[in-house]
Amino acid sequence: MSWLVTGGAGYIGAHVVRALSSAGLAPVVIDDLSSGHAEFVPDGVPFVRGTILDRELVTRALAEHDVEGVIHVAGYKYAGVSVQRPLHTYAQNVEGTRVVLEAMADAGVHNIVFSSSAAVYGTPDVPLVTEDLPKRPASPYGESKLIGEWLIRDQAVATADSEHPLRHTSLRYFNVVGSADPSVYDTSPHNLFPIVFEKLIANETPRINGDDYDTPDGTNVRDYVHVGDIAAAHVVAAQRLLSGAPIEAAYNLGSQNGLSVREIMDAVARVTGIPFTAEIGPRRPGDPDRIVATGDLAARDLDWAMRYTVDEMVRTGWEARRAAL
Numbered sequence: 001m002s003w004l005v006t007g008g009a010g011y012i013g014a015h016v017v018r019a020l021s022s023a024g025l026a027p028v029v030i031d032d033l034s035s036g037h038a039e040f041v042p043d044g045v046p047f048v049r050g051t052i053l054d055r056e057l058v059t060r061a062l063a064e065h066d067v068e069g070v071i072h073v074a075g076y077k078y079a080g081v082s083v084q085r086p087l088h089t090y091a092q093n094v095e096g097t098r099v100v101l102e103a104m105a106d107a108g109v110h111n112i113v114f115s116s117s118a119a120v121y122g123t124p125d126v127p128l129v130t131e132d133l134p135k136r137p138a139s140p141y142g143e144s145k146l147i148g149e150w151l152i153r154d155q156a157v158a159t160a161d162s163e164h165p166l167r168h169t170s171l172r173y174f175n176v177v178g179s180a181d182p183s184v185y186d187t188s189p190h191n192l193f194p195i196v197f198e199k200l201i202a203n204e205t206p207r208i209n210g211d212d213y214d215t216p217d218g219t220n221v222r223d224y225v226h227v228g229d230i231a232a233a234h235v236v237a238a239q240r241l242l243s244g245a246p247i248e249a250a251y252n253l254g255s256q257n258g259l260s261v262r263e264i265m266d267a268v269a270r271v272t273g274i275p276f277t278a279e280i281g282p283r284r285p286g287d288p289d290r291i292v293a294t295g296d297l298a299a300r301d302l303d304w305a306m307r308y309t310v311d312e313m314v315r316t317g318w319e320a321r322r323a324a325l
Contacts (some may be wrong), residue, residue: 001066001067001068002026002027002046002065002066002068002266003020003025003028003067003068003071003214003238004027004030004062004065004067004069004070005027005028005029005030005070005071005073006030006031006052006070006073006117007036007074008027008028008029008036008041008045008065008073009033009038009041010031010035010036010037010040010074011040011186011187012037012115012227012230012231013029013031013071013073013074013112013265014041015184015227015228015230015231016071016231016234016235017041017096018180018184018231019228019231019232019234020071020167020235020238021042021045021320023157023169023235023239025235025238027045028045028046028047028061028067028140029041029046029050030048030050030057030058030061030074031049031051032049032050035077037187039183040184046065048061051091051096052074052082052099052100053095053099053140054099055095055099055106058099058100058103059106059107059313061107062103062107062109066285067107068109068111068242069109069110069111069238069241069242070104070111070112070113071112071113071234071238072097072100072112072113072114072115073115073166073234074092075092075093075095075096075115075148076089076093076141076144076259077141077188079119079141079142082138082139082140082141082177083140085140086140089140089141089144090140090144090147092144093145093148094144094147094148094151097114097148097151098151099189101151101152101166105155105159108164110159110164110165111168111242112167112241113169113237113238114143114148114149114152114168114169114170115171115234116146116148116149116170116172116250117131117141117145117172117174118144118173118174118252118254118293119134119137119138119141119142119258120137120142120145120146120149121134121137121291122136122137122138122142122170123138123291124136127290127292128256128292129254129291129293129294130252130293130294130296131172131250131252131297135283138247148170149250151172152166152168152170153249155196162166167244168249169241169247169249169250169251170249170250170251171230171234171237171250171251171298172250172252172253172293173223173225173252173253173254174223174224174254174291174293175191175192175223175225176191176220176225176226176227176230177191177192177193177224177225177226178226178227178228178313178316179228179316179317179319179320180226180316181320182319182320183320184320185320185321185324186206186227186321192261192264193313193314194321195282196268197268197317197321200272200276201278201321205279206276206278206279207279207280208261208262208279209261209283209284209287210279210280210281210287211262211280213287213289213290214290215260216260217260217262217263219260219261219262220260220261220287221258221260221291221292222261222290222292223255223292224255224259224264224313225253225254225255225306226306226307226308226312226313226316228307228316229304229305229306229307230302232252232303233302233303236301236302237251238250240301240302247301248297248301251295251297251298251301251304252295253293253294253298253304254293254294254298255295256294256295262278263310264314267311267313267314268314268318270314271311272314272318
């Protein structure tokens, strides 16, 4: 028996694959390599190259590899760009999720962990985001993730009285950083850590977008969570589904406290040994002062914890990026 990881050649998915292997749950990867990297898939892990929009391919992968559950990480994850590419975003994230669920039904697979996003909440005006907060996504990306949760919920309702009802949970989180394996690093052109690292590698000065927010140091405060912790929570969720234990429909994987962009910049300078004073640019439209989520439910059920300090987040991410040079 195995678990299919959609998007398993990507930054987060590849970490989930390694965490599954460590837990004794055999992973199988499906990825079209649109943003993933074949070299991120460990030797010996079956790799199906193709899109999750191909129902026949997904169904065949589920059947041929005796899959008992899916960890659905694949998706178009760029919230800002999704505003310019809404149709592409919906095709990848909404239609992709629908096809995965349809393939699961065809193959008789009844467990799914969905990699959702805290973007489903939009820009809440509360200090801490909890799971019951109203969902007001502010981008096509956030909307597509919320619709994905709805699709999974509705399929669970539709199969509730069947012999094998769909068991599921969705994991919501913000900014994933660091590395738990030096061969895997964040290659996104839109995330803070890789943007800063690439600036330093190019001997350029990183920039902060606005320093006049209503926060202690004037810069945005966000959840930054280590990819190793994120991957571990996905695996515990999968194990909980398999065991038949009660599980919530959704969990926030939040830091409870958050970190400011300036705190991140200070940690980068400290850890890399490259002194710099970040340039201050204008605010980005729509950036809220603070978005931080709780992780109480996940701590109760998924062994969720923040196991890395900010310096360790930076160090592991920087070392993995440097290893690729």
